[in-house]
Amino acid sequence: MDVRRLGLVPYREAWALQQELAADRRAGRIPDTVVLLQHPHTYTIGRSGTRDHVFLTERELAERDITCLEVDRGGDVTYHGPGQLVGYPILDLGPTPDVGRYLRLLEGSLIDVLADFGVSADRLSGYTGVWIGNRKIAAIGVKVAQGVTTHGFALNVATDLSYFSHILPCGIPDKGITSMAVELGDRVPAMVDVEDAFLTEFQARIEATGPVTARVA
Numbered sequence: 001m002d003v004r005r006l007g008l009v010p011y012r013e014a015w016a017l018q019q020e021l022a023a024d025r026r027a028g029r030i031p032d033t034v035v036l037l038q039h040p041h042t043y044t045i046g047r048s049g050t051r052d053h054v055f056l057t058e059r060e061l062a063e064r065d066i067t068c069l070e071v072d073r074g075g076d077v078t079y080h081g082p083g084q085l086v087g088y089p090i091l092d093l094g095p096t097p098d099v100g101r102y103l104r105l106l107e108g109s110l111i112d113v114l115a116d117f118g119v120s121a122d123r124l125s126g127y128t129g130v131w132i133g134n135r136k137i138a139a140i141g142v143k144v145a146q147g148v149t150t151h152g153f154a155l156n157v158a159t160d161l162s163y164f165s166h167i168l169p170c171g172i173p174d175k176g177i178t179s180m181a182v183e184l185g186d187r188v189p190a191m192v193d194v195e196d197a198f199l200t201e202f203q204a205r206i207e208a209t210g211p212v213t214a215r216v217a
Contacts, residue, residue, distance in 0.1 A: 002030060003199060006037040011044065011067055011080065014088070018150045021090040025148050034202070035088040036195050039080035041066040043167055046141050049076035053168040066163075073151035075128070075141035076171030083158035083181075085194050089202075091149045099144050103128055105205055106153050110138045112201040113155070113194065119183045127172070130155075132183065135176040136169065155198075156180065158188050 006014070014037060024030045043054050043066060054061075054068055054077055061068050080086060093102060107123055110130045114121045114137065121138075124131040130138035138155040156179035164177045181188040189197075 001203065002033040004033065004035045005195060006035060008082065009037045009039065011039050011042040011069060014039065014086075015071065018088050018090065022145070022148045022150050025090050025092055026146055030090075032092060033090040034199065035090065036198070037086055037088075038082055038084060038191070039086060040082070041163060042080040043068045043077060044073070044080065045070045045077045046073045046075035048074065049171060053077040053171055054166065055168075056166050066166075071151070073141040073143050075139070076169075077167045078139045078141070078154060078170060079159075079163045079167060080154055081159055081163055083156075083160065083179075083191075085155045085157050085191060085198070086152070087155075087198060088152045089149055093144060093147050093149060095147055097144050097147050097149075099142070102144070102149065103140060103142065105202075105209070106140050106142075107138075109198065109202040109205050110153060110155055112205070113197045114180070116197045116201070117180065117184065117189050117194075118187070119180060127170075127175075129170070131175075132178055134174075135178040136172075137178050137180070137183075139170060155194070157191060157194050 021033055045051060107130055111121050121130050121132050129136050129140050138153055140153045141151055143150045158181040159179050161177050161179060169177055
């Protein structure tokens with residue numbers, strides 16, 4: 001599996017890169033690839049979302065230097081920004097991909113990552129993502145086209161959570177948001193250490209279950 005660690009990348013640039021990588025993966029020009037990065041302040045609206053879930057006007061977005069985009073991943077609206085680990089796996093799931101199992105694989109990997117740093121997280125019945133009680137710490141939204149995945153996850157490491165107050169996160173009105181920094185205080189890990197942990201746990205789950213589309217816990 002190829003890994004690309006890109007640092008801080010504007011959302012549009014990263015989205016274009018995903019599309020290029022997905023085309024290359026379908027053509028067999030590259031192996032399965034994981035892109036790890038952060039974004040400047042950005043709100044993205046997924047396929048099931050609505051602009052009404054972003055509470056700022058276009059002028060207010062510009063004044064705060066926040067990009068707002070409609071994108072082709074699943075899910076509603078979310079925030080991306082510095083201090084948040086974003087991962088875009090570009091994987092070939094084969095001709096009959098099981099998207100639900102792939103989502104559970106991502107969730108399980110992130111739960112393991114958080115456990116590595118002493119944060120107890122879990123799934124929440126009826127909702128995608130990773131949760132600590134009723135507070136989401138990692139959002140997940142993907143696209144699978146011709147068997148190849150794009151988009152992925154956003155894990156709040158040391159994210160400025162105030163930016164979530166200007167949206168209805170994931171379209172869910174009665175749930176909160178948290179981060180590793182909130183949960184761990186001064187013990188929050190460096191971003192590179194969280195990246196390393198994700199790569200280790202993600203690869204371990206793939207190896208434990210066989211193909212990515214195999215059943216995962």
